[in-house]
Amino acid sequence: MSATTSAATRTVTVRPVGLGRVLRSEWIKLWSLRSTYWTIALTLLAMLMLSLLMAVAARAVASDESFAPAEVGLDGLTVLGTAYGMAQLVIAVLGVLVVTGEYSTGMIRSSLTAVPTRLPVLAAKAVLVAVVSFVVGVVGIALAYVLTMPMLADAGGAAELSDPDTLRMFWGTGLYLAAVGLFGLAIGTLVRHSAGAIAVVVGILLILPTVLQVAMNGLDWLRDIYPYLPTTAGDRIITAGGPGEAMSGMPGMPELLDPWVGYGVFMVYVVVALLAAALLLRRRDA
Numbered sequence: 001m002s003a004t005t006s007a008a009t010r011t012v013t014v015r016p017v018g019l020g021r022v023l024r025s026e027w028i029k030l031w032s033l034r035s036t037y038w039t040i041a042l043t044l045l046a047m048l049m050l051s052l053l054m055a056v057a058a059r060a061v062a063s064d065e066s067f068a069p070a071e072v073g074l075d076g077l078t079v080l081g082t083a084y085g086m087a088q089l090v091i092a093v094l095g096v097l098v099v100t101g102e103y104s105t106g107m108i109r110s111s112l113t114a115v116p117t118r119l120p121v122l123a124a125k126a127v128l129v130a131v132v133s134f135v136v137g138v139v140g141i142a143l144a145y146v147l148t149m150p151m152l153a154d155a156g157g158a159a160e161l162s163d164p165d166t167l168r169m170f171w172g173t174g175l176y177l178a179a180v181g182l183f184g185l186a187i188g189t190l191v192r193h194s195a196g197a198i199a200v201v202v203g204i205l206l207i208l209p210t211v212l213q214v215a216m217n218g219l220d221w222l223r224d225i226y227p228y229l230p231t232t233a234g235d236r237i238i239t240a241g242g243p244g245e246a247m248s249g250m251p252g253m254p255e256l257l258d259p260w261v262g263y264g265v266f267m268v269y270v271v272v273a274l275l276a277a278a279l280l281l282r283r284r285d286a
Helices: 019-032 033-061 076-081 083-106 107-112 119-148 164-191 194-215 219-230 229-238 259-283
Strands: none
Touching: 019 107, 033 076, 033 083, 033 119, 033 259, 076 119, 076 164, 083 107, 083 119, 083 164, 083 194, 083 229, 119 164, 119 259, 164 194, 164 229, 164 259, 194 219, 194 229, 219 229, 229 259
16 A cells, blocks of 8 residues: 655745845844843933033023123033033944944844845944934933923023024934944944944044044144044034134134034045945955
8 A cells, every 4th residue: 555645835935135124124133132222211311411410500600690601601502512422422332232232142143144245234224323313312402402491591591492503403413423323333343342342432432532632732733633533523513603613612722614514524434434344244254
């Protein structure tokens, strides 16, 4: 007696991995990490705390009849302009961890195996980091405005929302933090190690401008390049003041760039870093 076994043939449809599907995958990975929620919370907290501290200082100066808030530069626009100070560091760390976290766990191998061309993975991460950083920046500056507005009643009042500089600060904070997040992502892709990448980002964005500011006395070539440093140029889109303004309003210091020109210079750094990251991502083993 013989038995005949017939196997059913099943057709499996294989669809190419497009950017939309990679974006969906990266979105799930981003929000499955606790570090994402902690980073966003710390960014908002840093923005609120710095603004509140400046608002308290403005109110204290206003209560002293021997000073005027305008004389010491403590007005509503200046209070809001300090909100991004520590937030940029946290956002830069977020950009780094988005990619180095996968290298530390080995998940990057699965990601690059699923997307052999590799570049869509970096592109999807860049889109998510930019969007999340922009939204967090705008929300943070809006919360800072709402919380500090009552405290500035005796210090000249809150910044006028109809003022072009105020509007530029609102949207500029989001744009600047988005660029910082992308820069962190690029450095993280290049270095592939969390601690090392964070050290490089902090050194370039925060330490380098301070070192050059101290060393520029007597060195004209340092004074000439200072306005073109990444953060010195990029944060012009946030800080108050017009083009050609001396740094910190101090005479003898280098003139700063126009806000949008400065942001454009910063974006050149970001694009170059991302291009280098994309090139090495294609060439190196996971």
